[in-house]
Amino acid sequence: MTWDRGLLGLAKLKVAAAVLGVLTVSLVGAAAFGVIGAPSVEAVDNEFGEVTNETTVIHTDLVVNNPNPIGVQLGDTRINYTVRMNEVPMATGGGEGLNIKTGNSTEEFTTEMDNGQIPPWWRSHIENGEVTQVSINATVHTSVLGQRKFDITQERQIETDLIGQFNSDETRPINADDPPPTTSNPILYVNRTGAQWGSVTEQETPINMRFDVYNPQLEPYVVTELGYEITMNGLLVGEGATEDAYVIEGGSTETLNTRAAIQNQQLDEWWVSHLQRGQVTDLRIEFYARVELPTGNTIRVPLDELTYEETIETDIFGNKNSGGSNETATTPNGETTPTPTPTPTPTSTPDDGGLLDETDTATDTETPTDDGIV
Known part of the structure; x- marks a missing residue:
């Protein structure tokens, strides 16, 4: 009786395996013909x-x-x-x-x-x-x-559009913190500003900038240095100054050119701040000038009126807005x-x-x- 039951159990297993095999083939075949949705x-x-x-x-x-x-x-x-x-x-x-x-x-x-x-x-x-x-x-x-x-x-x-708003025809006065006794503020006017990207390298991203500067005084001024500082979300990503000197005669206008640059090795740190602030970046560029007076003295003039600020927001995966x-x-x-x-x-x-x-x-x-x- 035990031997017969063993044979019967073995036969049932073989039948079950055969049925499972047929069922598996049937399911695959049905899926192949679109009967079962994939x-x-x-x-x-x-x-x-x-x-x-x-x-x-x-x-x-x-x-x-x-x-x-x-x-x-x-x-x-x-x-x-x-x-x-x-x-x-x-x-x-x-x-x-x-x-x-x-x-x-x-x-x-x-x-x-x-x-x-x-x-x-x-x-x-x-x-x-x-x-x-x-x-x-x-x-x-x-x-x-x-x-x-x-x-x-x-x-x-x-x-x-990081620097597009820097292109402006707005006239802005330049005031010295301590103007020379022979003159008064404003010592200069900036009548136009412009910027465009230069040739990007692995190390830096240059910004070519121009300033149309008018001297309202009778005596000439010499701008010996035009400096800048670039921050993104408060992080310093670039700073420097032009080495060219510009003479601005009294009652005349001179175009000053400078090359600012973002240091690319700082951008991975900026990226962290960009994501931590919800993919928002506040770009800020500040300027200063060193002006040589007719007396031979040189003063440092903060160009607060030229400070450039721009807020950039991204949505890389498209899930910041509703939906x-x-x-x-x-x-x-x-x-x-x-x-x-x-x-x-x-x-x-x-x-x-x-x-x-x-x-x-x-x-x-x-x-x-x-x-x-x-």
Whole structure:
């Protein structure tokens, strides 16, 4: 009786295994013919997390929809995640295995951004006319229905105007703290100012500036030095002075040129402050002049009327505003206006039910790619 029961149990196991095998083949076949819906990526949401002098954490929520009445465990599915700004690789990360419940479920990933990439990105931003294209790409590799790869891409555009407001025709008086006894304030007038970016290098970001200066006095003045100090969120990012001397005759106007520069090695520290302040930066440029008087004495004149201030706000992942669908850009008049983010459309629609985000650009290919940033 014991031997017979053992045979009977073994027979039941064989039957169960056969049924399971048929069921598995049937499910795969049904999925292949679209009878069973395959999971799809519904949304990708990113937020900045902890930021240090070296790294910036990015938290990513990947919302996956499973239309089937049962959950799916995709242990051999992996996701590689990259963030680029103007093609400069900023962060890479990902994970393996998806535990997809029925309906919508959220997969969480953590990516670390290397703050050392801030200076190269900054250079690209300035060289591109203060425009940055943020590209977020999630590459999904899965063996469901064969070895497949899907790219889910999000694109955003960031624009700033850091020095545009420095171009001005406003006349501003220059007063000395202790004017010479032979004259009175104002000792000079600045009738026009202008600025444009110079050729950015790995070390610095130059700003070419000009000042149209009028001398209302009878005697000539010699401006022997024009100095500047640049801060971003209170952090010193550049300082220096011109070595050229300018003679401004009485009753005449002279154009003074100076080359200010942001030191790029300071930008990773600025980036930390930018994120800690909710992606807001206060730019400030202060000036002073050393003026040689007809008596031969030289005085230091603070150019307070020329102090330049500009507030810049960014929304790199598009989730600062309600709904997370708009980007904030600084307009030439210093105000901020929402710029709608265009909705990407899929470039292809796989018919095998693979992982696909219908609202983002998707590319279906069977050729494996590099897992890291290239």
